[in-house]
Amino acid sequence: MAERVVIEARWDPILGDWVLVSNVREFRPWRPRGCPFCPGSPETGWGWRVLVIENAFPMLVPNPPTGPRSDFPFISVPGRGRCFVVVETPRHDVDDLSDLSASDLADVLETLQILFEELSKDPAIVYALWFRNKGEEVGVSLTHPHSQVYALPFIPNKVLREMRNCYRFWARSGRCLLCEVRDRELEAGERVVCRTRFFAAFVPFWAKWPFEIHVHPLRHLESLRYASREELEDLARCLRAVLQGLRRVFGKPMPYVAVLHEPPLRGSYPWFHTHLEIYGMYRVSGRLKYAGGSETGGGVFTYDSTPEVAAKMLRSALEVPDHGSEDKR
Ligand SMILES: [Zn+2]
Numbered sequence: 181m182a183e184r185v186v187i188e189a190r191w192d193p194i195l196g197d198w199v200l201v202s203n204v205r206e207f208r209p210w211r212p213r214g215c216p217f218c219p220g221s222p223e224t225g226w227g228w229r230v231l232v233i234e235n236a237f238p239m240l241v242p243n244p245p246t247g248p249r250s251d252f253p254f255i256s257v258p259g260r261g262r263c264f265v266v267v268e269t270p271r272h273d274v275d276d277l278s279d280l281s282a283s284d285l286a287d288v289l290e291t292l293q294i295l296f297e298e299l300s301k302d303p304a305i306v307y308a309l310w311f312r313n314k315g316e317e318v319g320v321s322l323t324h325p326h327s328q329v330y331a332l333p334f335i336p337n338k339v340l341r342e343m344r345n346c347y348r349f350w351a352r353s354g355r356c357l358l359c360e361v362r363d364r365e366l367e368a369g370e371r372v373v374c375r376t377r378f379f380a381a382f383v384p385f386w387a388k389w390p391f392e393i394h395v396h397p398l399r400h401l402e403s404l405r406y407a408s409r410e411e412l413e414d415l416a417r418c419l420r421a422v423l424q425g426l427r428r429v430f431g432k433p434m435p436y437v438a439v440l441h442e443p444p445l446r447g448s449y450p451w452f453h454t455h456l457e458i459y460g461m462y463r464v465s466g467r468l469k470y471a472g473g474s475e476t477g478g479g480v481f482t483y484d485s486t487p488e489v490a491a492k493m494l495r496s497a498l499e500v501p502d503h504g505s506e507d508k509r
């Protein structure tokens with residue numbers, strides 16, 4: 181056991197990215213006493229439909245005990261931020277988000293809008309990263325439907341790389357690169373998974389994970405925070421269809437990671453728009469894809485089929501989302 185609580189972000193000057201370090205888990209023993217996310221638990225209480233709670237084992241806290249360090253190459257900053265769990269439904273028995281009605285799923289998205297708005301007022305927080313892990317294969321032990329939000333004091337490296345390239349393209353052409361890619365994918369059509377009124381989902385030309393799906397707004401919607409309720413409900417329909425597709429492809433739940441790539445919480449980014457990325461982890465053969473030597477060691481993903489085939493499999497697996505009959509509340 182470590183001697184003191186460490187909650188900090190360490191800087192890797194060689195790769196140029198941050199690593200979150202927190203040993204709070206060593207100081208707070210886990211006591212499994214039923215599901216902590218079910219209504220009526222000490223963490224959750226009663227009377228909610230979507231609930232945001234603080235993570236019991238945070239990687240970031242509002243007042244971290246550790247100070248900064250700048251003794252090159254040992255650079256770190258206090259792990260100042262927040263870690264939230266979004267409990268997406270009171271129902272424990274729901275397998276995936278696609279089992280929620282579009283209206284209930286839109287409520288989850290609206291909860292994120294409210295949380296992001298709130299976080300944008302905190303000057304210590306630069307970025308809100310929403311993500312969702314699904315399946316034992318990606319380390320999920322609590323099956324009650326939930327996702328997480330890391331409120332970070334920096335922009336995550338992957339988003340920063342996207343923003344840099346989007347900015348370069350915009351400076352050259354005056355176009356949003358993400359809009360360009362979405363339009364070209366819709367034109368090409370062969371990798372499109374589904375299209376709803378305001379959103380489109382496709383397997384990108386350069387997909388890295390076997391069933392990698394990107395969900396984009398059809399307009400240049402900079403942040404999820406600016407989406408109307410109508411758009412949220414439509415996004416919910418698109419997302420349900422995609423996740424249903426993932427489950428139906430092999431007739432069993434597919435492990436996946438989903439992440440929302442938002443712009444930073446403050447500022448204006450005309451060259452970047454919000455989008456979701458979902459990484460379905462079964463190969464076309466139905467076996468699990470691991471990030472092995474090439475991926476983990478070299479950052480080079482290998483794809484042992486084609487994104488076109490994966491998109492075709494998804495298209496035939498998913499139900500065409502209907503435009504609203506079942507979802508009236
Ligand atoms: Zn539960």
Ligand SMILES: [Zn+2]
Nearest residue numbers: 356359400453
């Ligand atoms: Zn755009």
Ligand SMILES: [Zn+2]
Nearest residue numbers: 342441455457
């Ligand atoms: Zn992205």
